[in-house]
Amino acid sequence: MAKMVLEMQHITKTFPGVKALDDVSLQAYEGEILSIVGENGAGKSTLMKILSGSYSCDSYAGNILVEGKTMQFHNTRQSEEAGIAMIYQELNMHLDLSVAENIFLGGWKQFGNVIKWNKLYQAATEYLGQLQLDVEPTEILRNLNASKQQLVSIARALSHKPRILILDEPTASLTETESATLFQIMLNLKKQGYTCVLISHKLDEVFAYSDRIVVMRDGKVINNHNREEFDQSRIIAEMVGRKMDNLYPKCKVPVGEVVMEARDFSVPHPQNAKKKIVEDVSFTVRKGEILGIGGLVGAGRSELVNAVFGIIGKQSGAVMIDGREVQIRKPEDAIREGLALVTEDRKLDGFVGGMSIEENITLASLKAICRYGIINHKKEQLSARKYFDELKIKAADMTVHMETLSGGNQQKAVLSKWLMTKPRVLIMDEPTRGIDVGTKYEIYKIMVELARQGIAIIMISSELPELISMSDRIIVLSGGKVSGELQQEDASQEKVMELATRMVV
């Protein structure tokens, strides 16, 4: 057995009303990739934040030993000094600083009190190169899309040259190729004797790359599997507490007439009026149909649906509902026309952190729970409760503030909000990002059920298995233009990838 580099003993942590971790013990060894899996709210992120010093050592019970020595981390600096670096699940970056500065955020001192910028940029370029990330180190982070921002945060963690690298859902917003690069780096680190702790809901990659898997549920460690004894269905069963045979409960429902048509959508680049992020894209979606939109990150999928929904301005484009042209200038109009959009970045525009789960669920349907503008609290509670239970949101109760929920549960609440508007067309931008397998399954089931009720669904997804298994039809974008369309029968991962990388002129 390799040397044990890290041990966490009997960690117990409570938040007001929630016991997030209950006597958790965990070991990590030199040169291994250890994965932690578990449903949303199982306590994975909390455990890792404890390890990274993000929660100070006097806010929980238990011990942390690094290479046999007991550690007391009051802040992240101390854990960094002990060789631990963490990539947080929620992007924790400074959007108005440059890429290079973000990579060395808080560590600028190494480039002198008066920063030697050339050195800083040079060093940043090195890390960017390692991740094969093609951005200028001087670029302002705000101008990058989510996946590039995620890669920058990974570069930041690497820059600490950690002995133990913690990655909390690092691939949630990455494409397959980007993920592959990341895992290559992890394998390299492993070879050099470093330890990686990975949290991910993408079980394929967990099984492909981990040396060991720890399963958590309800704040406890359930089991510990070594590589030789990996058994997918058993681990899933341990995670969600029941057996699951089929991950994608898709079944064909009869497809009806066209509900919505988007015609000739073009979206200008925010900084460069001459460039277009989306160019002349048209598509239709029918009653009961699940339309998948595939493509690489940066293909303009999010911009397309955001423009359809009236969140961002468009250069051209018309939306037809039931063959009738409707004017959508702002999200309000879209909602009135029966559209709903689960946006990509939930923290940015998905929910109001300081409000309760209940209030967030009803936020887009205030009219439905109001009479003469006065909220009917009974009705509000009842209707919110329905989704709260149906989607199994894990929280003490519905009055809990959104910001204290685990990432996956926030996503469920956001989805609830849109389901409550009873949309005719439900658009979902990466709907299962950061969601555990059990809940994914629930969400897929809901999608199918909605389709059965005649709702048209548009799903943007970078997870190819999900895209292929769930969609009746897939359109693929490349460089802002449609590069092809596939029926479910013809679709395969290779074909989608081929279309996604095809240049359209």
Add this chain to the structure above:
Amino acid sequence: MKKKISMNGLIKIVPLAILCIVTGMINPVFFAGSNLIDLARSVSFLLIVSVGVTYVLLGASLDMSIGSVMGLGGAICGLCLVNSLPVWFSILMGLLASAVVGIVNAVLIVNCRIPALIATLGTMYVARGIVNVLTKGEPYYPLPDEFKVLGQGTLAGIPYSVFIAAAIVLIAHFVIKKTSYGRSLMAVGGNREASRVSGINVKRVLFSAHVLVSLLAGFVGIIMAARLSSAQPNAGDGWEMTAVAAVIIGGTSMYGGYGSVLGTILGCALMETISNAMVLLHVSVYWQKITIGIIMVAAVGMDTFRLKKIASK
């Protein structure tokens, strides 16, 4: 959860209660009916304005112009009155003028996206300037008795303004807690982008909050003119800071999305009680500012300290 909130609210009373008890013990006049009535009147004036400020802050905006709007409301009303226009019409004109400032604020902030501080600082100058141009620095005086009754009249010994303030507070609290408008305002203050995406008309919500605060400020300007039997050109000067301070002491966040109208009552009561107590306790005028500053910080500090202790438990 519900219980906790009301407990939190209750505990905020502690600094105020201590202040009252100490003052009353040292000088029993504090608890004399006439003093309490004077105090209630002062509180009611500040409270009406602060309710508006609470709304604006909940929506994550800011209004520096309210002091000037008070002056403007009173002056326009006074101008009409000294020209023998009917009382109701004069009041209406005063309110209208205030509302116009609110609309301008809203347009500048919401439509032109000028930072709220600059926009309302601008209208603060302009509104006070208009008052100066109109009045040439002289108060409008005399005002008719039917008008003065608004600021000087009492019901069962209690000034009208106290009843008005109570009604406004109740309605404002109800709107925040129970109506779709109130919910929208909180949401906009908490996360403007998420609110917009959820179909809330962010512009309209902010617009109305700005118009509301101006209307309330103008209204207080008017009853203040009635109280002082004259529309003073400098009326309301500096009230913007007092009101914001009262609202924040009451627990509303300056950055939006968090707070309550009921908290604002406590904040206003604290501000006015401090200055009343200073006088009753015969604190030398030179020391008054020092004392006020310390009490203010201590009152909020007490609360923050308590919250921190709870959180670390």
Add this chain to the structure above:
Amino acid sequence: MKKKISMNGLIKIVPLAILCIVTGMINPVFFAGSNLIDLARSVSFLLIVSVGVTYVLLGASLDMSIGSVMGLGGAICGLCLVNSLPVWFSILMGLLASAVVGIVNAVLIVNCRIPALIATLGTMYVARGIVNVLTKGEPYYPLPDEFKVLGQGTLAGIPYSVFIAAAIVLIAHFVIKKTSYGRSLMAVGGNREASRVSGINVKRVLFSAHVLVSLLAGFVGIIMAARLSSAQPNAGDGWEMTAVAAVIIGGTSMYGGYGSVLGTILGCALMETISNAMVLLHVSVYWQKITIGIIMVAAVGMDTFRLKKIASK
């Protein structure tokens, strides 16, 4: 990218330039050397304070006490001087007293987590109260000539304060742009939580920004006393709003993380030029406030409008 920023900065000059040109055209005295020198002196005073305010706002904090700190710095220095203490020692004492207020602010905000507005409003009262207690409302006067030279002396016809302000601006700009402290301040203002988990000592960064602004305010209070040959008890009253306005006009965000010291120069220049122009253009005192308000909003509006147009292109 670099280029774009400096272009943005340059375009911000437009409203100021228009104001200068129009004023100069109507009254050529505007461009007379003596007027420009007077103007430069006014700007330099405001600028020194505003540099500190820029830092505080960049860190997403706030300081309402600077006006009082100016009064305190001047008064303590004046008190020492009238007691015949050496000039250098008196200045040091003035700075020390100001720094103490800054430290108290920082402790209240950073350690006790009292909202910055309330904490600094509290110290604003306390600091001014101390000045009142000390001075009993009378200025400290007369002050020795060696001291007055600090505020009245010139080099090649240009007041010392202009050189001092220039030096402070350069250093402050350099620190923000080039040093690890400056970048930490920006990071803390932009995302406090992210900065914390990245190992930035958030408390220390905010602490130093608050002490800095107090020191600078105290320093201006001192040179103001030197300029006026007397330490006035109400010196600096209201400067907190003027300085914040200047900084925000200069493009710094009230919510932290975004802005620049160079923009602050423009903001300060605009504020002081407006009030200079009012007199030179013979604008009636009654109309001045209106005009100032409109110009202020227009100047910022111009900038915002331009940005919006670019974005919508």
Add this chain to the structure above:
Amino acid sequence: GNTNTNTQEAAETQDQTAAEGSAEADTGAEETANGENTYQYTFVSPLVSHEYWIDVEEGIQAGAKEQGVDVAVLGDTKVDVDAMVKYIDTAIASKVDGIITMALSPAAIGPAIDRAVDAGIPVVLVDTDAPESKRAAYVGTSNYDAGYEAGKAMIEATGGKAKIGIIRGTIGQETDNDRIKGFEDAIKDEPDMEILTTEACNSDMLTGTQKAQDMLKAYPEMTAIFGSEGTGAVAAGKVLEEQGLSGTITVIGWDDTDECLDFIRTGVVKGTIVQKPDFMGRKAVELLTRIKNGEDLTETVIDSGVTFVTAENVDTYKDAQ
């Protein structure tokens, strides 16, 4: 100024008596620690941190010593009618034996005075009168009259030929308005006198100097400056001295701050209008006590007059007062 100790002492004695019980509050006079009967008065000051009002206060405390009464001082550090009314109401609620104050704005202060009188508390006004109120007496010179004196002084100093700039306090302050009105009326009939401009310095010295600088440039034809409150003339003096213009421009100011008197000595400022704050204060306490003792005042309006202080009488006027 030793005012502070006085006020504090007064405050302390009052604290004691108040603490000993308010049952006897409405018997009028109360027992102090040393067993004497004394009246408790309140002085509501419009601006506690201002030299002029500090002088009034000193006069009041001196009068209090003479008469064997106690006077507590209330007031704000910025001029605010609403605040003054509030302080008067607090005094009424405290059932003091008498109130001394000034009618910052007769329209606003008047009703408050009436409330006090109706509650059986006599009110004596200093400095600014509210003739239509129920006040018992008034000591002072009206600001209009004093402003008129300033205008006459200006005519004399300039030989009836002047282009004048005025630096006032804040706009919207009635005392300032009245002084300027008086000043204007005084020079109204002089064909060669003209007011070029009025600027407000908000009683801030730095603003005052900036306004003075700017006025000198904007109105090169200006030959005289009138500062209608304590700051203006001193600020103008500083600028003139700095620019080497002392003596070329006739400056007339208001109030006798040390700086102003020094400028008169050096000839930078021609003269200043000085009211008699000390006298007003002392007299007001005396009148109030006489009323309390049941005396019927024969004279209820006492003109304290003003002194025009120039280089000739700068060192002697205080003794003459």
